[in-house]
Amino acid sequence: MIQHQHKLRIARPTDNLDEITQMYISGLGFTLLGHFENHNGFNGSIVGHEHHPFHFEFTHHIGTKVGKVPTQDNLLVFYIPDNTEWLTACASTKQAGFKSVLSYNPYWDILGSTFEDVDGYRIVLQKSEWTV
Numbered sequence: 443m444i445q446h447q448h449k450l451r452i453a454r455p456t457d458n459l460d461e462i463t464q465m466y467i468s469g470l471g472f473t474l475l476g477h478f479e480n481h482n483g484f485n486g487s488i489v490g491h492e493h494h495p496f497h498f499e500f501t502h503h504i505g506t507k508v509g510k511v512p513t514q515d516n517l518l519v520f521y522i523p524d525n526t527e528w529l530t531a532c533a534s535t536k537q538a539g540f541k542s543v544l545s546y547n548p549y550w551d552i553l554g555s556t557f558e559d560v561d562g563y564r565i566v567l568q569k570s571e572w573t574v
Contacts, residue, residue, distance in 0.1 A: 446495070447495075448495070449495055449496065449497065450495060450496040450497075451488075451496070451497055451498070451499050452496065452497075452498050452499070452518070453498070453499035453500075453501060454498075454499075454500060454501070454563070455500075455501050455502065455503065455508040456500050456501070456502055456508065456561050457502065457507055457508055457509070457561070458560050458561060459485055459486070459487060459500055459501075459502040461539075461560050462500050462559060462560060462561060463477075463487040463489060463500060464538070465538045465539050465540060465559055465560065466489050466498060466500075466538075466559075467489055467538075468534065468537070468538035468539075469534055469535040469536075469537070469538030469539070469540050469557075470520075470531070470534075470535065470538075470565075471531075471534065472489040472490050472491060472497075472498070473489065473490070473491060473492070474487060474488070474489055475488045475489060475490055475492065475497055476488040480504065483503060483504050483505075484501050484502065484503050484504065485501070485502045485504065486499055486500060486501040486502065487499070487500050510561055510562040511561055511562035511563045511564075513546075514546035514562075514564065515546045515547060515564075516563055516564065517550070517556075517564050517565065517566055518563075518564070518565045518566070519550070519554075519565070519566040519568055520565065520566070520567055520568065521568045521570060521571060521572040522567055522568065522569060523569065523570055523571045525569065528567060528569040531567050532555050532557075532567055535557050535565070535567065536557070539559075539560065540557035540558060540559055540565070541557065541558045542555060542556070542557055543556050543557065543558045543564070544556065545564075545566065546564075550566045550568065553568055553569050553570045554566045554567055554568035554569055554570075555567050
């Protein structure tokens with residue numbers, strides 16, 4: 443059984459390891475929690491916040507090309523109910539190089555903004571509380 447104190451790592455490949463790492467650090471305020479080079483043929487970086495129950499791992503398999511995101515509906519959604527914090531997050535995300543796009547699912551455009559990274563993966567900054 444997964445307990446509340448367990449951590450979640452979301453991992454995905456990229457052909458743009460340095461750029462992606464910097465985008466998520468600068469745009470979302472994450473910190474670099476770890477990195478590795480040539481670990482069984484992989485380079486990678488781990489970003490997030492030390493005390494959050496989740497973090498992101500970006501990897502690059504040396505000598506391979508993974509290409510872009512498989513669909514436009516691959517999303518990371520962050521719920522930011524405070525308007526000032528939401529506006530600040532949107533501005534820093536754009537400044538970090540994320541591209542503002544219309545969401546594939548129009549639901550996310552009602553109370554949020556969707557941004558695409560250099561690999562085509564998308565994040566949604568949703569200006570609301572998350573409710574079950």
